Amino acid sequence: DAMVIxxxxxxxxxxxxxxxxxxxxxxxxxxxxxxQQKSSQAPKLLFHYYDKDxxxxxxxxxxxxSRRPNTSFCFLDIRSPGLGDAAMYLCAxxxxxxxxxxxxxxxxxxxxxx
Amino acid sequence: xxxxxxxxxxxxxxxxxxxxxxxxxxxxxxxxxxxxxxxGGGIVSLFMLSSGKKKHGRLIATxxxxxxxxxxxxxxxxxxxxxxxxxxxxxxxxxxxYFGTGTSLTVIP
Numbered sequence: 001d002a003m004v005i006x007x008x009x010x011x012x013x014x015x016x017x018x019x020x021x022x023x024x025x026x027x028x029x030x031x032x033x034x035x036q037q038k039s040s041q042a043p044k045l046l047f048h049y050y051d052k053d054x055x056x057x058x059x060x061x062x063x064x065x066s067r068r069p070n071t072s073f074c075f076l077d078i079r080s081p082g083l084g085d086a087a088m089y090l091c092a093x094x095x096x097x098x099x100x101x102x103x104x105x106x107x108x109x110x111x112x113x114x
Numbered sequence: 115x116x117x118x119x120x121x122x123x124x125x126x127x128x129x130x131x132x133x134x135x136x137x138x139x140x141x142x143x144x145x146x147x148x149x150x151x152x153x154g155g156g157i158v159s160l161f162m163l164s165s166g167k168k169k170h171g172r173l174i175a176t177x178x179x180x181x182x183x184x185x186x187x188x189x190x191x192x193x194x195x196x197x198x199x200x201x202x203x204x205x206x207x208x209x210x211x212y213f214g215t216g217t218s219l220t221v222i223p
Binding site: 033042045050090094096100102103104106107108 | 147149155157162164200211214215216218
């Protein structure tokens with residue numbers, strides 16, 4: 001059974017047209033992450049939630065916003081997508097705290113900006 | 115400066131060859147992870163380890179905590195092993211994970 005689900009798997013949007021990507025999880029993990037991954041590059045952390053606490057990376061553009069209405073769901077909003085925002089967007093979850101913990105990734109949403 | 119460095123960046127091997135991918139890191143960690151990503155696919159966790167060695171099928175992962183170094187070995191490589199292999203670490207504090215840039219492996223029949 002899928003544990004981290006992302007919808008849609010493929011999203012096409014127009015330059016400047018807002019888009020929302022969705023992530024849900026059945027693991028009851030209290031940490032959720034959004035990554036941007038461009039071709040042949042490692043995933044780049046955009047932000048993460050620890051419960052309802054939002055943690056933004058310093059170099060994440062203001063164009064990217066996130067919402068986490070409850071434990072299970074997290075959304076990535078791109079307010080005005082540019083051509084440079086075309087990428088794979090990965091959602092991941094983990095439990096919090098120190099010690100051995102695994103990150104579970106969703107299948108990703110591939111965003112195309114026309 | 116990257117907290118996690120991987121080598122090589124790209125690797126091409128003949129089917130059946132023994133493959134080694136290396137990872138070094140510069141922070142104190144609670145665990146190191148080896149991840150696999152097929153083209154266009156999501157990321158799958160292969161191993162999580164904090165000491166010693168783990169084996170799963172033809173895959174072996176080792177870690178040397180003192181040297182801050184880990185290796186991923188693939189024995190009897192097969193074309194279906196072609197993927198990007200990513201080393202990541204979970205540091206001692208905080209909720210973040212640090213990723214290496216990945217090693218793109220192509221195994222030729």
